[in-house]
Amino acid sequence: MLEEVQKGLEGVLVAESGLSSIDGDAGRLVYRGYDIETLAREASYEEVLYLLWHDELPTATDLEAFSDRIAEERELDVDVLETVRRLANADEEPMAALRTAVSALSASEPEAEADPEDLEATLRKGRRITAKIPTILAAFERYRLNEAPIEPHPDLDLAANFLYMLTGEEPDEVAAETMDQALILHADHGLNASTFTAMVIASTMADVYSSVTGGIGALSGPLHGGANQDVMEMLIEVDESDRDPLDWVKNATDEGRRIPGFGHRVYDVKDPRAKILQARCKELSEASGDAKWYDYTTTIEQYLSEDQGLVEKGIAPNVDFYSGTVYYQLGIPVDMYTPIFAMSRVGGWVGHALEYQADNRLIRPRARYVGPDEAEWVPLEER
């Protein structure tokens, strides 16, 4: 009982993992050895899922079979759809609705009776959840708009099909590619709080539905998944203020306002994912002929990093600083940004749950007890 409390478990190694590695000084992120830049440029989200869930990249035949299965498994059971409809009508928060709907999916899982130690079955269950999350989110959005959900499009990949189910229109190539890239960038990132949640749950040999449901709950927290929405809300405020973005940010920092999207526990330099999304934001701005969002973000970044000296303090823009503007330009409602994060990160949750269960040990830490050693009971009537 003499050891120190490891508050936040910062720097504590809790497992070995071959999934992803972060070099916070160099600003490098790899999935199974592949640089995130390479994956974002060369791979599809399905290919990255395969890489995270297996040990290696798929062959063309494997990838086709894998993608086909995901496409086949997109449809929702009527009970789940009804639950989503009721949640939308009750004006539930999108992340809470996703948490409930994913939890509800297990009732129609065809392999519900599988042995918890059958990790092949767990992988198939994880794949079914991953296939259905975009359908849940799009249906929720449609119900909120009093529109009927749109059936999944069997010929579109996961990213393009999501945009299609959201809007009813097949996305153009730039939009589909951008969405796919955003999903790749968010798929895994070490033992962040939601992934660790999924692992702790998996360590009881609970079902992967429980791990993913728990991961969604953790990601819903404002200290974890919500920052991209905060960034976009700030940028909309800049836009509506009709002020020059440099004036706006000077004024905001003078007032002591915290600017979201800066700093990360594991990066001291600019997040590699932020760089990729920044480039995407620029492309989308050029394609649309309206560069204002790109201008706002770069102006704010430059002012904070250089004039305010954040770069020297090791506080740099993180992935959330640029993902919001990308989603915004794809026409996605601001409160769907964190759910989209979940739609991607499910790849990591399932991957880490599987990897941990393959060499499982129940996760059960201790707390230092700071309450009274012995308290004397006083009967209710004498208190």
Place this chain on the structure above:
Amino acid sequence: MLEEVQKGLEGVLVAESGLSSIDGDAGRLVYRGYDIETLAREASYEEVLYLLWHDELPTATDLEAFSDRIAEERELDVDVLETVRRLANADEEPMAALRTAVSALSASEPEAEADPEDLEATLRKGRRITAKIPTILAAFERYRLNEAPIEPHPDLDLAANFLYMLTGEEPDEVAAETMDQALILHADHGLNASTFTAMVIASTMADVYSSVTGGIGALSGPLHGGANQDVMEMLIEVDESDRDPLDWVKNATDEGRRIPGFGHRVYDVKDPRAKILQARCKELSEASGDAKWYDYTTTIEQYLSEDQGLVEKGIAPNVDFYSGTVYYQLGIPVDMYTPIFAMSRVGGWVGHALEYQADNRLIRPRARYVGPDEAEWVPLEER
């Protein structure tokens, strides 16, 4: 990166806590300094909830107000009830149904918009969840039996009302007291996997609905909450075998079968909760005039502890070894035992979430990366 991996976080201190303390050598468990034996004998479950969520025992006035609020908050929203009905009809596992239904509760939370840092609001939300879990479980059971759910009884306490909603009959005093005691015994137990899950989720400042939903998921795992059901299934097997229980257990151990309900990571001696439940089991057996369940458990315990020498190895009966027979004698279906554990442990989940958020730090450990450092990209068509 040179440190050791703390697999399972065994012995790692992750927080300070004043809620409960376990002395595994002495077989002692206290909640805020009060021995579990004293609480089981003297307190009600509502009183224990108050103790865990506040710093001290309630006065009579406080307890009355607190219990009244819980009684008022038992009813379920129509959407949640419909979700429970659909889950029962789909033959969902009770723990999975509870996970989905608790997650669904947030849609009708009156303080959904409260600031995550408003811990008073979090406490009230936690109280509402705690009040509603028995109603969810009883409704689920009634729907499975094709019967209408029974409205909560405003004059009964939480334990008695649960038995009432399950059966439609007010329980007798022994049954009500036994249920109340079982809830007290399971309410908190350090940083077990489900409580730690709730804490990790809380550390993102996510809603307490997310913490409790995650806790239920972790508790559903066979390495955590399921053992009391396994014990009872074994005892039913003994009963149906028509063999002498001593013969049965000798034969089972000769065959190398693992007997559930023995051993616990934190206890080297008999779990204090097991002793209390053993006494309860005896009382219930005497009251009914049929002592077989008590005989089976004590025979098996004695054989394993002494003849097989488990007691010397520090492997003793845990709480699950006796809770099953108690619930069985109360007429509760075997697959509801783990859900009843959740109905009680929600007290600990909410208490630890609140305590951690009061001095919060995001929980984000690390994994030792064991994948390749650099992998060379091979285009799909060349693989």
